[in-house]
Amino acid sequence: MKQVALPIAALAAACALPFVLPNYLVFQATLIIASALALLGLNLLTGFNGQISLGHGAFYALGAYAAAMLMEHAGWPYWATLPAAALAGGVIGVLFGLPALKLDGVYLALATFALGVATPQLLKYKGLEAWTGGSQGLVLMKPSAPFGLPLNDDQWLYFFSLVVALTLFALARNLLRGAVGLSLVAVRDHPIAAQAMGVDNARVKTVTFGISAAYTSVAGALSAIVVQFVAPDGFTVFLSITLLVGAVVGGLSSLSGALYGAVFIQFVPQVAAQVSKAAPWAVYGAILLVLMLAWPTGVAGAVARLQRRAFSRSSS
Numbered sequence: 001m002k003q004v005a006l007p008i009a010a011l012a013a014a015c016a017l018p019f020v021l022p023n024y025l026v027f028q029a030t031l032i033i034a035s036a037l038a039l040l041g042l043n044l045l046t047g048f049n050g051q052i053s054l055g056h057g058a059f060y061a062l063g064a065y066a067a068a069m070l071m072e073h074a075g076w077p078y079w080a081t082l083p084a085a086a087l088a089g090g091v092i093g094v095l096f097g098l099p100a101l102k103l104d105g106v107y108l109a110l111a112t113f114a115l116g117v118a119t120p121q122l123l124k125y126k127g128l129e130a131w132t133g134g135s136q137g138l139v140l141m142k143p144s145a146p147f148g149l150p151l152n153d154d155q156w157l158y159f160f161s162l163v164v165a166l167t168l169f170a171l172a173r174n175l176l177r178g179a180v181g182l183s184l185v186a187v188r189d190h191p192i193a194a195q196a197m198g199v200d201n202a203r204v205k206t207v208t209f210g211i212s213a214a215y216t217s218v219a220g221a222l223s224a225i226v227v228q229f230v231a232p233d234g235f236t237v238f239l240s241i242t243l244l245v246g247a248v249v250g251g252l253s254s255l256s257g258a259l260y261g262a263v264f265i266q267f268v269p270q271v272a273a274q275v276s277k278a279a280p281w282a283v284y285g286a287i288l289l290v291l292m293l294a295w296p297t298g299v300a301g302a303v304a305r306l307q308r309r310a311f312s313r314s315s316s
Contacts, residue, residue: 014162018155026154027226028266033161034222035262039247040172040255041215046244047252048176049208050188052105055112056216057239058119059089063217064224064235065123068138069131071225078143078225082164085221086214093213097206116240123232137231140224157226164222168215173255175211184208185253216243249291251298260299264291 018026038060045051063085070076070084096115103111123132132138145156175181186194187204195201224230242265250261272283295302 011166015159018151018158023152023154026158030154030158030161030226031223032259032262032266033158033165034219034226035243035246035265036219036258037165037168037222038216038219038243039250039258039261040169041212041219042243042247043250043252043254043258044172044176044184044215045208045212046247047254047257048181048184048188049205051100051205051209052109052244053112053212053240054109054237054244055115055117055119055240056212056243057235057237058112058115059093059213059216060220060223060239060243061119061123061230061232061235062092062213063089063220064230065132065138065220066217067221067224068140068230071140072138073131079160081225082218082221085217089217089220090210090214094206094210096213097209100209101202101205113237113240116237120232120236123235133231135232137229137234140228140230142228143225161222161226164218168218169255169258172215176255245288249288249298251300254298254300254304256303257298257300260303264299 017029021029038056041059042053042056045053045056066085066088067078067081070081071078076084100108100111122128124135125132126134128134142153143157144153145151149156151159176184183194183199183204186197186199187201191201246261246265247257248261249264250259251257268287269280269284272287273280275283291299
């Protein structure tokens, strides 16, 4: 009963949030949802498959610009841009994953890092300026609640993002619980043994890269719709590093870790800035160091340990 009651209670609390929080906090909660999807995509690649990426900010930017350009230049409805962003991210992810098969460990990290570094410059390229808006970016219209629902814009986007996130988290959960999930972990932990058992390592790695990029691109599209603005300077390589930090802090190889990591990357920089306006990143680094020393397996690992202890005490 507890396994069913806890998710239901969490879902009820999530649905109640936009009615008890001010609009600005609802806006931040929606960004947390979008970030959680990006971290989930990165976690599938790094946590479950063992491929290190320092360039997922590029796929985040791809999804954001795909949504923005389709809405601005083609007149697409905002909801229709999400499948398009997923398709674009998935295709580019697979194409990038093919040559990346020859790389592993830090070499793959450096290759993806190069992708993250190049992305802002590509978005500023004059030949694409008519579509991307160049350095000025694109400004979008904020969608309103359909069908006359009694929700303001921030509340509607929160529920829209929540439904998208629940759907994609459920898909990832089912994927990891099946044969595909076993193949991901096998390739990560014992690639030679996995290949000997008939697992196509190259195919698994390439498909995982594509799925990971698709998830991150959907997150980028959601963020563009919520923020109503995209510009190249919002997708620097620092974004890729931030996503990796969030995935590690939240807990690799854990679906719930994506949510914990999203809360971290959304609020900890703000807390650090409030603690010290002169050196906020020093405070940020100190908080990160303390968390890693206290919880080396991430927040999700710490929560799992607390749950096991509580369960053992209640059973005894």
